[in-house]
Amino acid sequence: MSIPGPNKALIFVFITILIDTIGFGIIVPVMPALISQLTGEGVSEAARYGGWLYGLYAVTQFFCAPIIGNASDRFGRRPVLLFAMLALGIDYCVMGFAPTIAWLFIGRFIAGIAGATYAPAYALIADVSPPDKRAQSFGLLGAAFGAGFIIGPSLGGFLGELGPRVPFFAAAGFALTNFLFGFFALPETLAKENRRAFDWKRANPVGTLLQLRRYPSLLSMLVVVFLWQVAHQVLPSTWSYYTMIKFHWTPALIGASMAMTGLVMIVSQGALTRVLIKRFGGERRAAFIGMCAGMTMYLGYGLATHGWMMFVIAILWLLAGLAWPSMNALLSQQIPANAQGELQGGLTSLGSLAAIVSPPVMTQLLAATSTPAFYFPGAPFILAAVLVMCSLMLLSKAARAGH
Helix, strand or coil: CCHHHHHHHHHHHHHHHHHHHHHHHHHHHHHHHHHHHHHHCCCHHEEEEEEHHHHHHHHHHHHHHHHHHHHHHHHHHHHHHHHHHHHHHHHHHHHHHHCCEEEEEEEHHHHHHHHHHHHHHHHHHHHHCCCCHHHHHHHHHHHHHHHHHHHHHHHHHHHHCCCHHHHHHHHHHHHHHHHHHHHHCCCCCCCCHHHHCCCCCCCCHHHHHHHHHHHHHHHHHHHHHHHHHHHCCCCHHHHHHHHHHHCCCCCHHHHHHHHHHHHHHHHHHHHHHHHHHHHHHHHHHHHHHHHHHHHHHHHHHCCCCCCHHHHHHHHHHHHHHCHHHHHHHHHHCCHHHHHHHHHHHHHHHHHHHHHHHHHHHHHHHHHCCCCCCCEECHHHHHHHHHHHHHHHHHHHHHHCCCC
């Protein structure tokens, strides 16, 4: 109780994102095996189902994130976060018991609702962080993601040896424990005088994004963010399938690779963000450097000829990890306090829109280029690199225009 309120909130959100990411990371190494078990198809065809499952999750989140973000501006961050945590625990139970592939789609629908957690979580960070410190605070959440991707995939790879369903029940346990922890420990960070009335015209993906048009300086950066997120979706949507197809990796090795990436993310966003953003002269230049590193990383993944190369290339996350917290900070600095939840809801919807488009395209491309007639499974990563290059060009244009 002696911890100051802002620090207490930051600690809680860090733990929340950590546990959520552990839960997500646990199931990633075994998802191809579970889909294959339920459909009787091979890994290449399982990738197609995986893309549609991810797309359903994104569609649901696209519509729910603005509602969740706006609700947090009206009712506070605490009740909205608790609701999302409980929904996530239910989702993992549904998927763990799934008797058919249709049940996985039901689970992903529930997860899309729960995935809107990040809008009020980022808004909470904005509540307690001064504008010039927000990039560092957003980087702290990146470190939580990194830690979760060390623990989660490693544990998922281990538990996956016991069966492809076991990690789902472990993830449910983590999510429900997180809900109980939040029920007793989560403080409210949005003062009543800073709350605003809930408006359905603003609490929908189109309405939320239209509201952001009130801030003209945001528009070019929103396009940059969208292209970056479309490219980034290649990792969660194809990584397990790609490494199994090209390098014949086991769930344990997939988990180890994700854990290594998580470790790099911790170093990048937990330790280097605050140092490098200042060293590079601010958020805009840090975002540019991070995106250049990301483009190089995607090219490397797509052209890698041996599995060990994937581990070496992942080191580029030390710089690529600067891109998202820097872009988020640039956007949040131009929004008033009572619209931070709306902004983060809008950004989550934008990310969901990217996830609606990208995973089906990336997984279909992977399946189409993994046949004996045409074998180049790295094609999705090359496409991601091209998208980042387009994003970089827009960022440079915006900088020259003084936005």
